[in-house]
Amino acid sequence: MQPTYLYTSELDKEIQWRSKFSIVIPILIGFLQMILTFAIVGLEIASVVITPVKGTLYAGFWLSTIFTLSWVAMLTLVCCHRSRRCALYVFFISLLCAGAAIALIVLDAFFIGNIDRCYFANAICRDLEQSYNRPSSAPLGRKVQVLKGQIACAALLLATALLYMLLFILASIGSRTRNNRVVIENSQLPPQVNRQYGRQPSPAPVWKSTSVPVTYEPSQLECPHCGTLIKLAQKKR
Incomplete structure (x- = not known):
């Protein structure tokens, strides 16, 4: 991962x-x-x-x-x-x-x-x-x-x-x-985000409601360095 x-x-x-x-x-x-x-x-x-x-x-x-x-x-x-x-x-x-x-x-x-x-x-x-x-x-x-x-x-x-x-x-x-990039390991992500990233893509043409959406939907994620809430953008699969 x-x-x-x-x-x-x-x-x-x-x-x-x-x-x-x-x-x-x-x-x-x-x-x-x-x-x-x-x-x-x-x-x-x-x-x-x-x-x-x-x-x-x-x-x-x-x-x-x-x-x-x-x-x-x-x-x-x-x-x-x-x-x-x-x-x-x-x-x-x-x-x-x-x-x-x-x-x-x-x-x-x-x-x-x-x-x-x-x-x-x-x-x-x-x-x-x-x-x-x-x-x-x-x-x-x-x-x-x-x-x-x-x-x-x-x-x-x-x-x-x-x-x-x-x-x-x-x-x-x-x-x-330094490169302007913050790296967050998967172990530092909330459980619900880890589950979403850990799911395998479904072969069915229709996405289930619990899977990662096709379009970008920003969600909030707490930064492990300073505790600031960050908007997380999830890519298409």
């Missing part, structure tokens, strides 16, 4: 996509990005505690909103059952996350090179210096170490975003190279 071939293009593409797109790697990326985001926020707090005036624009705080959006989107792929549309949405979020990570690396590197400079408006700098009056030599040295740690976390975030984008591209290429 030959297997039954169902040709449904959109459903085939989705099934092929899910067979190529692994959910394990995005989950690991999501948890890693969450840890790195908390680390960046903690380092930014330490930087502000050392000195809120010099060598900072609080970039670790406002860029962490993008990092948070990225790891939340990674983890929601489980709720979306790794669908192609959700994966494409996360791909664009990963582009945004990569851009934010690059921006944080550039800003921190600039702050390290100009650690004794205030980057706010003159009035704000004067108010901050009056309210926060501490020796600048030791704190600024510690702040350089904090900013270097933040650069390392941002570099890891950039690597995770690039890893997801590479995974998405490879899954897209792999799902397109």
